[in-house]
Amino acid sequence: MTITHAALTNDSSSVQGKKSCPVCAQSYHSIHQCPTFMQATPKDRKTLIIKAKLCLNCLWYSHHTNQCSSSKVCKICTLKHHTLLHITSDHTSHLTSDKTMVTNKTAGEQEVQAVSTEMANNVVVHHGTTQSTITSTTLLATALIHIHGTNGQTEMCRALLDSGSQSHFISSALAKRLHLKRQKHNVTIDGISNTTTSVREITTFDISSCTTSRQYKLNALVTPKITINLPTNKIDISEWKHINNLPLADPTFYKPGKIDLLIGVELFFRLLKTGQSCENKGWPALQNTGLGWIIAGGYEPPLKGTPQVKTPPVSLPQFYLL
DSSP, X not given: OEEEEEEEEEOTTOOTTOOBOTTTOSBOOOGGGOHHHHTSOHHHHHHHHHHTTOOTTTOOSXXXXXXXXXXXXXXXXXXXXXXXXXXXXXXXXXXXXXXOOOOOOOTTOOEEOOXXXXXXXXXXXXXXXXXXOSSOEEEOOEEEEEEEOGGGOEEEEEEEEOTTOSSEEEEHHHHHHTTOOEEEEEEEEEOGGGOEEEEEEEEEXXXXXXXXXXXXXXXXXXXXXXXXXXXXXXXXXXXXXXXXXXXXXXXXXXXXXXXXXXEOHHHXXXXXXXXXXXXXXXXXXXXXXXXXXXEEEEEOXXXXXXXXXXXXXXXXXXXXXX
């Protein structure tokens, strides 16, 4: 099962009228953009905040921690201090540096990817994937995309279409291969399981579909890794006769593959076109888009020893249901 969710929350660290950062004494920037603070250990961060006479809970001026009116508490231990100041028993933290990508392995091998969106905001983006069971799997919508870099260089990559993300994301490896120009763009990220990290760069590029010539311009945050290979298991589509004549956005949707791009909600809904099928229980939905037909949702393959379902009861004209 995969869950995605993205939301913006206000950042209380931007203060007008301050001429220098209270932590590093350099030209003013928010606490979450201060390299001295973000690169310190949680224990040293706490010392810096106390020395700067800031609130330990909201990192704000003008009041003490016991006078803080903020309802927010530490997302790890729920005590009244900022999550970035949480110290574990061994004096390390679940939150190391702002370069950290957090991966939590559970019984289902859950991998969490915390990503971000606008500058001067705390961003919450949750993306978790668990290994599929033998009896069912869940597909996320993917598409093969041409990304156009500098000097006319183009590379095809696999993109995850995520209507729950408020920003687009590109892997740092792909951005490097395409020699994309990057700009500083510091963002604090609050992720699933109360993880916190940062994204520091943003880049701009054009993408185009493998099925049409139309191009779209994206501003994407640069992150070391977007998610694990999707889908988590290879799917047998030998009986999926109903998709044979469809121009799929990702003809390799059934094979696990690397995700180098995430297309967020800003473009997602603009890509949708008339044409959809989602009425067949046990089969994923089909949706027509400007990138081709995408496939997403739950799928329950027939168990061994049971009659094989040759095809869902859908013919091509019935796709146009919207």
